[in-house]
Amino acid sequence: xxxxxxxxxxxxxxxxxxxxxxxxxxxxxxxxxxxxxxxxxxxxxxxxxxxxxxxxxxxxxxxxxxxxxxxxxxxxxxxxxxxxxxxxxxxxxxxxxxxxxxxxxxxxxxxxxxxxxxxxxxxxxxxxxxxxxxxxxxxxxxxxxxxxxxxxxxxxxxxxxxxxxxxxxxxxxxxxxxxxxxxxxxxxxxxxxxxxxxxxxxxxxxxxxxxxxxxxxxxxxxxxxxxxxxxxxxxxxxxxxxxxxxxxxxxxxxxxxxxxxxxxxxxxxxxxxxxx
Amino acid sequence: xxxxxxxxxxxxxxxxxxxxxxxxxxxxxxxxxxxxxxxxxxxxxxxxxxxxxxxxxxxxxxxxxxxxxxxxxxxxxxxxxxxxxxxxxxxxxxxxxxxxxxxxxxxxxxxxxxxxxxxxxxxxxxxxxxxxxxxxxxxxxxxxxxxxxxxxxxxxxxxxxxxxxxxxxxxxxxxxxxxxxxxxxxxxxxxxxxxxxxxxxxxxxxxxxxxxxxxxxxxxxxxxxxxxxxxxxxxxxxxxxxxxxxxxxxxxxxxxxxxxxxxxxxxxxxxxxxxx
Numbered sequence: 001x002x003x004x005x006x007x008x009x010x011x012x013x014x015x016x017x018x019x020x021x022x023x024x025x026x027x028x029x030x031x032x033x034x035x036x037x038x039x040x041x042x043x044x045x046x047x048x049x050x051x052x053x054x055x056x057x058x059x060x061x062x063x064x065x066x067x068x069x070x071x072x073x074x075x076x077x078x079x080x081x082x083x084x085x086x087x088x089x090x091x092x093x094x095x096x097x098x099x100x101x102x103x104x105x106x107x108x109x110x111x112x113x114x115x116x117x118x119x120x121x122x123x124x125x126x127x128x129x130x131x132x133x134x135x136x137x138x139x140x141x142x143x144x145x146x147x148x149x150x151x152x153x154x155x156x157x158x159x160x161x162x163x164x165x166x167x168x169x170x171x172x173x174x175x176x177x178x179x180x181x182x183x184x185x186x187x188x189x190x191x192x193x194x195x196x197x198x199x200x201x202x203x204x205x206x207x208x209x210x211x212x213x214x215x216x217x218x219x220x221x222x223x224x225x226x227x228x229x230x231x232x233x234x235x236x237x238x239x240x241x242x243x244x245x246x247x248x249x250x251x252x253x254x255x256x257x258x259x260x261x262x263x264x265x266x267x268x269x270x271x272x273x274x275x276x
Numbered sequence: 277x278x279x280x281x282x283x284x285x286x287x288x289x290x291x292x293x294x295x296x297x298x299x300x301x302x303x304x305x306x307x308x309x310x311x312x313x314x315x316x317x318x319x320x321x322x323x324x325x326x327x328x329x330x331x332x333x334x335x336x337x338x339x340x341x342x343x344x345x346x347x348x349x350x351x352x353x354x355x356x357x358x359x360x361x362x363x364x365x366x367x368x369x370x371x372x373x374x375x376x377x378x379x380x381x382x383x384x385x386x387x388x389x390x391x392x393x394x395x396x397x398x399x400x401x402x403x404x405x406x407x408x409x410x411x412x413x414x415x416x417x418x419x420x421x422x423x424x425x426x427x428x429x430x431x432x433x434x435x436x437x438x439x440x441x442x443x444x445x446x447x448x449x450x451x452x453x454x455x456x457x458x459x460x461x462x463x464x465x466x467x468x469x470x471x472x473x474x475x476x477x478x479x480x481x482x483x484x485x486x487x488x489x490x491x492x493x494x495x496x497x498x499x500x501x502x503x504x505x506x507x508x509x510x511x512x513x514x515x516x517x518x519x520x521x522x523x524x525x526x527x528x529x530x531x532x533x534x535x536x537x538x539x540x541x542x543x544x545x546x547x548x549x550x551x552x
Contacts, residue, residue, distance in 0.1 A: 031465070034465055034466070034467050037466075037467030037468060037470075037471055038467050040467075040471060041467060041470055041471050041474050044471075044474055044475065044477055044478070045477065047478065047490060048477060048478060048481060049331075051481075051485040051486045051487070051490065052331075052335065052342065052481060052485050053335075054485070055342045055343050055484070055485040056335060056338075056339055056342050060339070063338045063339065064338055182312050182316055183312065183313075184310070184312055184313040184316045184317065186317065186320065186405075187313070187316035187317040187318070187319065187320025187321065187405060188316060188320060189320070190320040190321060190323065190324040191316075191319065191320040191323040191324065193324065194323045194324045194325075194326060194327040195323065197327050198326075198327055198330050203327055203330065203331050203334075204330075204331055204334040204335070208334040208335070208337060208338065209330070209334055210333070210334075210337065213330075
């Protein structure tokens with residue numbers, strides 16, 4: 001990818017990754033039509049969920065503690081946040097591993113994990129604008145979507161979204177690394193998309209999941225991607241609880257950060273054995 | 277000596293079917309060779325479609341029924357989409373290669389062979405992962421049919437067989453329809469076919485929950501409702517004024533096939549190659 005070639009110019013290591021992110025952003029902009037349609041495909045489900053919940057709320061004030069408007073806000077935010085890391089992040093990596101182009105990434109003096117994160121940031125800025133734009137538009141069209149109750153909550157919400165963004169990138173990075181061994185990507189991507197949608201709380205608020213599944217979500221870091229930021233946005237979380245939520249997100253992130261670093265080095269070695 | 281001895285003769289229908297079966301079996305056999313692909317594809321595909329079921333079960337854990345539909349009735353309807361879609365992935369996923377064929381100019385080669393280009397396009401890919409969707413569909417259907425009030429008669433069994441066949445043909449035709457856009461809009465990548473194809477997700481839930489816009493979309497524009505909702509009304513003996521439309525499903529399929537083959541002719545006449 002030309003992204004990394006241009007990155008060599010940077011003097012400080014961070015500058016290289018910023019350059020990579022900038023080029024990824026420009027590439028996404030060049031294919032903005034595709035980016036819009038990709039977000040629209042994800043948002044088809046907003047149509048289904050809005051209709052379904054609309055019917056379900058007939059004659060009911062609250063379901064599982066949510067009013068209809070809160071549920072709609074939840075769905076819009078959840079889908080917009082989940083769309084920040086799109087299909088492109090993992091599939092690009094998988095394609096390069098499958099074709100063997102990955103060899104070029106391997107000889108570069110860059111951290112492979114951080115490179116992929118930079119690419120995801122570039123994509124995410126463009127796709128984020130599109131998805132949040134559509135979500136807020138829909139929110140104002142169908143009901144009065146409310147901003148968070150205070151500017152403090154807004155700030156914590158944004159921090160939480162960013163932490164969730166990096167969490168999702170790292171999780172997808174780990175799953176994509178499996179391609180080094182399986183050599184097949186698409187099935188993994190489908191599974192990944194679906195599992196993250198369920199366990200992060202994108203599809204339905206986690207409180208609605210059956211007990212055993214809820215236990216899994218308590219343990220895994222995936223709820224930090226969507227459920228944590230959205231519940232902060234919806235309010236009712238005390239300051240201390242918010243601190244706890246963020247702490248948990250940061251803790252998981254640190255662990256993933258360390259683990260992904262070990263993992264890609266290990267995966268690169270697997271290629272050596274295979275390539276001979 | 278017959279006068280038309282050297283005139284190109286149209287292959288008979290029987291011969292075409294034999295060719296189709298042989299070509300498609302060849303593709304399936306090729307796909308089976310890749311063992312890990314096979315399993316990851318099947319599991320990934322099944323997992324992808326589980327998310328909708330998780331959503332239904334989460335929603336119905338809170339309320340007994342929506343618009344007169346219980347959770348297992350909706351599961352049955354959902355399975356009516358999964359089964360034919362899985363079958364079509366196995367038997368007629370070739371049109372998804374059309375964009376690449378048109379873009380690379382390889383479509384030239386299909387035009388000079390003594391077999392209809394449509395047949396060659398249809399047998400271009402065999403997506404073995406369709407087994408995942410098909411398997412999930414069969415499991416869900418049998419679980420649901422034992423839990424809803426479904427009085428099996430010989431007529432209903434025949435009706436079901438007819439509906440599943442007609443649905444698979446309709447989805448195959450729609451595969452062509454959405455991918456034929458490549459003749460008019462030949463960019464290398466496009467999310468438009470996926471967007472239209474994904475609209476089948478709307479039809480995985482009862483039409484009653486949707487507004488007029490979405491109802492019109494999946495009844496008239498891209499008639500997925502004839503695969504799931506209308507036949508389900510018949511199977512479940514629902515009290516609905518639209519029940520008769522369930523019997524019209526084969527007619528809807530016939531219309532889709534006619535429109536598709538009409539546009540296909542225009543499409544291949546527009547095809548200009550890439551200048552070999």
